[in-house]
Amino acid sequence: MSLWSFANPAKFMKVTAPLVPALSGLSLLLLVIGLVWGFFFTPDDYRQGSTVKIFYLHVPAAMMAINAWGAMLLGSLIWLIRRHHVSALVAKAAAPVGVTMTLIALLTGAIWGQPMWGTWWAWDPRLTSFLILFLFYLGYMALWTAIDDPDTAADLTSILCLVGSVFAVLSRYAVNFWNQGLHQGASLSLDKEKNVADIFFYPVLVTMAGFVLLFLALVLVRTRTEIRLRRLHALQLRERMA
Amino acid sequence: MSALVLRDLALAFRSGGGFGLALAFFLIVTVLVPFGIGPESGRLALVAPGILWMGALLSCLLSLDRLFALDREDGTLELLATAPVPLEGVAAAKALAHWLTTGLPLTLAAPALGILLNLPAAGYWPIFVSLLIGTPALSLIGTFGAALTVGLKRGGLLLSLLVLPLYIPTLIFGAEVARRGAEGLAAGAALLLLGAITAGCLALAPLAAAAALRINMR
Numbered sequence: 001m002s003l004w005s006f007a008n009p010a011k012f013m014k015v016t017a018p019l020v021p022a023l024s025g026l027s028l029l030l031l032v033i034g035l036v037w038g039f040f041f042t043p044d045d046y047r048q049g050s051t052v053k054i055f056y057l058h059v060p061a062a063m064m065a066i067n068a069w070g071a072m073l074l075g076s077l078i079w080l081i082r083r084h085h086v087s088a089l090v091a092k093a094a095a096p097v098g099v100t101m102t103l104i105a106l107l108t109g110a111i112w113g114q115p116m117w118g119t120w121w122a123w124d125p126r127l128t129s130f131l132i133l134f135l136f137y138l139g140y141m142a143l144w145t146a147i148d149d150p151d152t153a154a155d156l157t158s159i160l161c162l163v164g165s166v167f168a169v170l171s172r173y174a175v176n177f178w179n180q181g182l183h184q185g186a187s188l189s190l191d192k193e194k195n196v197a198d199i200f201f202y203p204v205l206v207t208m209a210g211f212v213l214l215f216l217a218l219v220l221v222r223t224r225t226e227i228r229l230r231r232l233h234a235l236q237l238r239e240r241m242a
Numbered sequence: 243m244s245a246l247v248l249r250d251l252a253l254a255f256r257s258g259g260g261f262g263l264a265l266a267f268f269l270i271v272t273v274l275v276p277f278g279i280g281p282e283s284g285r286l287a288l289v290a291p292g293i294l295w296m297g298a299l300l301s302c303l304l305s306l307d308r309l310f311a312l313d314r315e316d317g318t319l320e321l322l323a324t325a326p327v328p329l330e331g332v333a334a335a336k337a338l339a340h341w342l343t344t345g346l347p348l349t350l351a352a353p354a355l356g357i358l359l360n361l362p363a364a365g366y367w368p369i370f371v372s373l374l375i376g377t378p379a380l381s382l383i384g385t386f387g388a389a390l391t392v393g394l395k396r397g398g399l400l401l402s403l404l405v406l407p408l409y410i411p412t413l414i415f416g417a418e419v420a421r422r423g424a425e426g427l428a429a430g431a432a433l434l435l436l437g438a439i440t441a442g443c444l445a446l447a448p449l450a451a452a453a454a455l456r457i458n459m460r
Contacts, residue, residue, distance in 0.1 A: 135406075170411040171411050
């Protein structure tokens with residue numbers, strides 16, 4: 001048995017049916033633990049006060065905003081190379097989740113930025129590249145809805161995803177060239193010296209794990225819906241033929 | 243391939259609307275700017291390089307949706323796909339023809355329009371060079387976008403939504419060259435990066451455009 005056997009939609013449906021409630025439950029548990037821990041059982045930052053606590057939502061959402069695009073890229077590549085329909089549908093399902101995560105990161109950032117930087121928005125490289133990522137998501141989803149034939153739509157959006165990935169990375173570094181930043185550097189690092197203090201680090205690890213599971217659960221639900229939609233469509237066609 | 247370029251050029255010249263339209267649009271955008279932000283020459287000089295780049299970019303976008311659409315409607319695209327020239331070559335020829343009819347005239351007109359916006363004297367050469375190097379990338383990326391949306395009935399608006407985010411790096415470096423040049427700063431690094439984007443697009447955009455065309459003609 002190989003990994004590719006899950007590309008069979010029937011098998012995929014069977015395997016993921018128990019996974020969805022398990023992942024959602026675990027994600028809920030981790031998010032509740034992480035957020036309660038972060039909000040009530042960690043000290044305030046000595047300069048930013050209690051506003052720092054939005055960190056526990058902001059950082060995981062920003063991480064998933066980028067990883068969702070990565071998932072789309074992977075799904076698109078597998079679709080283009082091996083023509084497994086499920087993988088194209090996973091890419092389609094990941095986009096709305098990713099765009100929501102991008103929006104959460106931008107909004108929590110604005111809410112955090114208002115008291116700390118005195119502004120809701122600044123044309124900082126990180127903020128700007130997230131806004132650009134948001135535009136890429138919009139274009140990708142618009143192309144999906146614009147094309148009627150599902151296979152053509154999957155092909156064209158996959159190519160757009162590949163080209164878009166190149167330009168998203170290019171934009172990420174181009175905006176560094178264009179303007180100096182207000183946003184702090186990376187808070188999380190494998191280097192112990194640069195990492196945020198442990199007392200903040202452990203709760204954020206828990207919420208990050210919660211966001212990963214939440215993303216997986218949402219993508220699975222959406223993929224299952226897409227598969228059911230296709231099945232329904234096929235049934236309707238058969239009905240009309242008969 | 244040269245025959246294809248010549249054919250597209252001839253079509254653009256003779257059909258009237260296609261060729262001068264981008265230039266006229268560029269002129270109108272430039273004329274509208276002082277109405278929007280006020281006629282003070284200091285303020286205009288400050289924004290002139292950016293406005294010229296934005297205007298050129300939007301003018302480039304204008305004619306993109308016709309790039310493959312007409313050929314698809316009358317079946318020329320199918321003939322081109324079965325021609326001995328590979329589809330990648332067709333896409334490159336289309337991009338070249340698009341650049342010759344929009345990018346090049348825009349580049350030549352930009353310094354003249356700079357007078358209207360009170361562009362500082364030091365800025366003429368940088369805006370010309372940056373557009374000369376940057377507009378081919380705009381045409382190439384636009385060709386990819388046009389190939390992606392060729393099968394859609396109302397692809398125009400979607401085309402803008404898809405192509406404009408892809409234009410961001412080119413715009414950043416191009417406007418940076420023009421701005422630095424106008425302020426008398428060294429613009430070499432930005433110019434090299436702009437050239438790198440154009441060279442990369444030249445190598446890869448025809449491949450992506452041809453792949454999209456093949457899917458759309460299935």
